Amino acid sequence: xxxxxxxxxxxxxxxxxxxxxxxxxxxxxxxxxxxxxxxxxxxxxxxxxxxxxxxxxxxxxxxxxxxxxxxxxxxxxxxxxxxxxxxxxxxxxxxxxxxxxxxxxxxxxxxxxxxxxxxxxxxxxxxxxxxxxxxxxxxxxxxxxxxxxxxxxxxxxxxxxxxxxxxxxxxxxxxxxxxxxxxxxxxxxxxxxxxxxxxxxxxxxxxxxxxxxxxxxxxxxxxxxxxxxxxxxxxxxxxxxxxxxxxxxxxxxxxxxxxxxxxxxxxxxxxxxxxxxxxxxxxxxxxxxxxxxxxxxxxxxxxxxxxxxxxxxxxxxxxxxxxxxxxxxxxxxxxxxxxxxxxxxxxxxxxxxxxxxxxxxxxxxxxxxxxxxxxxxxxxxxxxxxxxxxxxxxxxxxxxxxxxxxxxxxxxxxxx
Amino acid sequence: xxxxxxxxxxxxxxxxxxxxxxxxxxxxxxxxxxxxxxxxxxxxxxxxxxxxxxxxxxxxxxxxxxxxxxxxxxxxxxxxxxxxxxxxxxxxxxxxxxxxxxxxxxxxxxxxxxxxxxxxxxxxxxxxxxxxxxxxxxxxxxxxxxxxxxxxxxxxxxxxxxxxxxxxxxxxxxxxxxxxxxxxxxxxxxxxxxxxxxxxxxxxxxxxxxxxxxxxxxxxxxxxxxxxxxxxxxxxxxxxxxxxxxxxxxxxxxxxxxxxxxxxxxxxxxxxxxxxxxxxxxxxxxxxxxxxxxxxxxxxxxxxxxxxxxxxxxxxxxxxxxxxxxxxxxxxxxxxxxxxxxxxxxxxxxxxxxxxxxxxxxxxxxxxxxxxxxxxxxxxxxxxxxxxxxxxxxxxxxxxxxxxxxxxxxxxxxxx
Numbered sequence: 001x002x003x004x005x006x007x008x009x010x011x012x013x014x015x016x017x018x019x020x021x022x023x024x025x026x027x028x029x030x031x032x033x034x035x036x037x038x039x040x041x042x043x044x045x046x047x048x049x050x051x052x053x054x055x056x057x058x059x060x061x062x063x064x065x066x067x068x069x070x071x072x073x074x075x076x077x078x079x080x081x082x083x084x085x086x087x088x089x090x091x092x093x094x095x096x097x098x099x100x101x102x103x104x105x106x107x108x109x110x111x112x113x114x115x116x117x118x119x120x121x122x123x124x125x126x127x128x129x130x131x132x133x134x135x136x137x138x139x140x141x142x143x144x145x146x147x148x149x150x151x152x153x154x155x156x157x158x159x160x161x162x163x164x165x166x167x168x169x170x171x172x173x174x175x176x177x178x179x180x181x182x183x184x185x186x187x188x189x190x191x192x193x194x195x196x197x198x199x200x201x202x203x204x205x206x207x208x209x210x211x212x213x214x215x216x217x218x219x220x221x222x223x224x225x226x227x228x229x230x231x232x233x234x235x236x237x238x239x240x241x242x243x244x245x246x247x248x249x250x251x252x253x254x255x256x257x258x259x260x261x262x263x264x265x266x267x268x269x270x271x272x273x274x275x276x277x278x279x280x281x282x283x284x285x286x287x288x289x290x291x292x293x294x295x296x297x298x299x300x301x302x303x304x305x306x307x308x309x310x311x312x313x314x315x316x317x318x319x320x321x322x323x324x325x326x327x328x329x330x331x332x333x334x335x336x337x338x339x340x341x342x343x344x345x346x347x348x349x350x351x352x353x354x355x356x357x358x359x360x361x362x363x364x365x366x367x368x369x370x371x372x373x374x375x376x377x378x379x380x381x382x383x384x385x386x387x388x389x390x391x392x393x394x395x396x397x398x399x400x401x402x403x404x405x406x407x408x409x410x411x412x413x414x415x416x
Numbered sequence: 417x418x419x420x421x422x423x424x425x426x427x428x429x430x431x432x433x434x435x436x437x438x439x440x441x442x443x444x445x446x447x448x449x450x451x452x453x454x455x456x457x458x459x460x461x462x463x464x465x466x467x468x469x470x471x472x473x474x475x476x477x478x479x480x481x482x483x484x485x486x487x488x489x490x491x492x493x494x495x496x497x498x499x500x501x502x503x504x505x506x507x508x509x510x511x512x513x514x515x516x517x518x519x520x521x522x523x524x525x526x527x528x529x530x531x532x533x534x535x536x537x538x539x540x541x542x543x544x545x546x547x548x549x550x551x552x553x554x555x556x557x558x559x560x561x562x563x564x565x566x567x568x569x570x571x572x573x574x575x576x577x578x579x580x581x582x583x584x585x586x587x588x589x590x591x592x593x594x595x596x597x598x599x600x601x602x603x604x605x606x607x608x609x610x611x612x613x614x615x616x617x618x619x620x621x622x623x624x625x626x627x628x629x630x631x632x633x634x635x636x637x638x639x640x641x642x643x644x645x646x647x648x649x650x651x652x653x654x655x656x657x658x659x660x661x662x663x664x665x666x667x668x669x670x671x672x673x674x675x676x677x678x679x680x681x682x683x684x685x686x687x688x689x690x691x692x693x694x695x696x697x698x699x700x701x702x703x704x705x706x707x708x709x710x711x712x713x714x715x716x717x718x719x720x721x722x723x724x725x726x727x728x729x730x731x732x733x734x735x736x737x738x739x740x741x742x743x744x745x746x747x748x749x750x751x752x753x754x755x756x757x758x759x760x761x762x763x764x765x766x767x768x769x770x771x772x773x774x775x776x777x778x779x780x781x782x783x784x785x786x787x788x789x790x791x792x793x794x795x796x797x798x799x800x801x802x803x804x805x806x807x808x809x810x811x812x813x814x815x816x817x818x819x820x821x822x823x824x825x826x827x828x829x830x831x832x
Contacts, residue, residue, distance in 0.1 A: 012626070014440075015444060015455065015457065016445065016448045016454070017440070017442065017444030017445030017446070017454075018628060018637075019628075020437070020438050020441040021436070021441065021457075024437065025430070025433040025434075025435065025436040025437065027433070028431060028432055029432065029433030029434070032432045038433075039431065039460070039461060039463075040431075040459065040460060040466070040470075041430070041437075041458065041459035042456060042457065042458040042459070043440070043457035043458070050456070054456075074606075075614075108802070109803075110605055111608070113608060115607055133808075156631070212434075276699075278699075281703075282699075282702050282705070282718075283692075283701075283702035283703040283706065283720065284699070284703045285699075286698050286722075287697075287698050287699040287700045289698070290696075290697075291698070293773060293774040293810055295722070299698075300725065301719070301721060301723065301726040301730070302698070302699050302719075303718075303719055304699060304702045304717060304719070305717060306706065306712055306716050306717060307716035310717040310760065314717070344726065395707065398706075
């Protein structure tokens with residue numbers, strides 16, 4: 001039997017548009033994945049009366065209401081108080097929560113002010129949801145077939161709590177489970193991927209195949225509903241095989257978090273080292289690689305050569321190359337990649353140089369980027385144009401260039 | 417007199433979490449700027465009954481309801497039909513809109529399918545909002561003191577239409593506006609800041625003072641309601657002065673977007689250059705600085721020295737320093753900062769070395785980070801511990817270390 005849930009986000013900063021409500025989208029997607037219907041999302045400010053009204057309305061339409069926000073230490077954080085009141089529950093101090101908060105402050109070496117104790121006050125008989133990423137615990141109140149799930153507002157804290165505590169809680173109350181695999185692709189657009197796989201996506205009901213676009217890449221989620229994981233795997237195997245058969249060349253990883261994670265894993269497996277020489281990305285490529293624990297095994301050095309002088313002095317780019325072709329050229333990119341390999345002795349050298357904006361530079365337009373990769377087995381240079389109008393064009397160019405550089409490392413590593 | 421508006425976003429893809437509802441945030445922020453209160457935001461799917469219910473509810477609480485979505489050509493786009501029905505208005509073909517749609521298709525050189533004509537059907541006597549970025553026009557219905565503003569769903573089309581047509585429409589009906597300043601702080605927690613400023617925040621009604629926390633920093637927004645900007649500034653000045661008086665030492669900028677923006681602006685103003693030497697942050701500090709357009713004027717070079725070998729070869733860190741104190745030590749941090757200054761000739765050299773995890777390294781615990789800054793006027797080294805439990809502890813350590821490094825650059829620049 002299908003259950004209905006409503007998402008009620010609490011926070012004046014959302015109402016005023018100071019932050020985008022990513023929490024609602026995250027929760028909605030997860031609930032959909034659990035087979036729980038969402039027909040309404042709403043947002044109210046830190047106002048007890050409006051919160052109470054919104055709560056009654058939500059419970060008049062759904063049996064599960066999930067709130068985010070208003071669990072913090074400040075006087076305008078009133079979610080627990082209001083919802084506990086709605087269910088005629090008093091708030092009592094939850095010792096384990098209080099201890100967690102105390103040790104949290106000890107760990108970050110900041111004084112715990114009195115108002116933080118408020119966060120350990122929980123509705124009587126509530127299920128406590130520990131917060132591993134912050135101070136405010138969440139909680140669940142069950143009463144007469146109604147379930148109120150209260151989560152903190154900061155997305156990092158909320159999403160972890162949702163996945164760690166709420167998903168298992170909701171699963172255990174449902175009769176079947178969903179299992180999925182995430183296939184990640186680089187180098188193919190969502191519409192192109194959908195075009196190729198539409199027949200498969202349309203005829204697949206269990207497992208379902210759903211695409212999720214993310215800037216510069218696409219993810220396919222294959223989701224099977226089954227009683228056991230083994231049964232789900234059996235259902236998914238042939239579909240995944242067909243996907244790989246049709247678009248496998250763009251698949252960079254299954255159930256990996258990111259392109260950099262796939263790249264670092266590949267380099268580790270092959271015992272290869274990479275070094276980066278960056279201009280317009282300003283260190284974004286090395287930053288991406290070192291996001292991955294254990295990156296030190298495959299990455300020793302990155303040089304961000306933001307000026308021509310540094311490109312010459314540290315990477316050995318020739319003055320005449322800069323003069324003849326400019327810093328934003330295939331020739332400079334190649335010399336940067338060769339240079340960083342020479343300086344570091346890495347198996348793979350990758351470079352990025354281009355114009356991320358805001359203004360044309362060296363007579364080169366915003367969005368023109370050159371990337372080069374150098375290794376004993378595979379060397380290439382690519383020219384890319386990121387022309388799309390975007391209010392964050394600079395960041396978009398840097399981000400897309402970083403993905404392109406990571407993909408070049410992957411190609412070089414595969415060739416070695 | 418204050419008016420109330422509600423934002424009602426229509427689209428199953430929002431309900432299911434396939435897209436994040438950036439439209440609500442955009443509209444809310446604009447309305448707030450216009451001095452129009454928003455007490456509720458809601459989302460419903462492409463379902464006429466639920467849309468009708470949501471509409472009645474919204475109009476029972478507010479005199480302006482702004483919808484997004486459901487203006488498109490397909491059969492499930494029902495916003496105009498439903499809202500026109502609510503106001504007992506028939507839909508009639510708007511010739512100018514039809515011509516716009518026809519010429520739009522001509523301009524992109526694609527055939528106009530029959531269902532696109534649906535987009536030119538507008539409620540009788542509605543104010544038409546032309547769409548310069550797509551096919552679906554928006555419209556406004558005014559009836560008995562209630563105003564329904566219907567906007568398209570695609571953010572690009574919606575935001576342009578809002579700024580071009582809706583803002584002037586609403587301005588001309590409003591008698592006062594809100595003006596704010598954002599004060600950004602580093603080095604003090606939200607609860608600590610609020611503890612100090614609580615009396616001020618509670619007694620301030622116009623201007624209001626509201627805190628917004630973000631990982632590692634806090635923002636205070638001071639907002640005044642007034643007829644003119646000058647009048648608002650007059651109201652805000654004494655409050656801002658009192659805030660600076662009480663917590664000014666932590667204030668890094670007013671009306672800036674980020675610490676890196678404040679740092680780059682300060683360096684530009686003083687004509688100073690900074691160079692970075694990073695280990696555990698992996699390029700995150702240089703990446704942050706180069707997010708800012710024009711960073712090339714203050715930043716030439718960053719070296720990510722992830723291994724001891726590179727720390728020695730490129731930064732000149734002494735072997736005995738690494739052996740005696742390890743790479744994760746104040747001594748190494750200082751030599752890295754001195755080294756990068758020497759290599760680049762920058763006015764300020766900043767360094768970060770530490771253990772971002774996941775495992776203890778060189779016998780040093782996860783979360784132990786040393787940062788050093790070197791300049792002619794100001795040099796210091798700091799030891800920090802980021803021990804807090806977090807699913808993204810590694811990223812958190814790197815992020816907080818980056819903020820700390822940027823703050824050190826700021827301190828050094830201020831001293832020069």
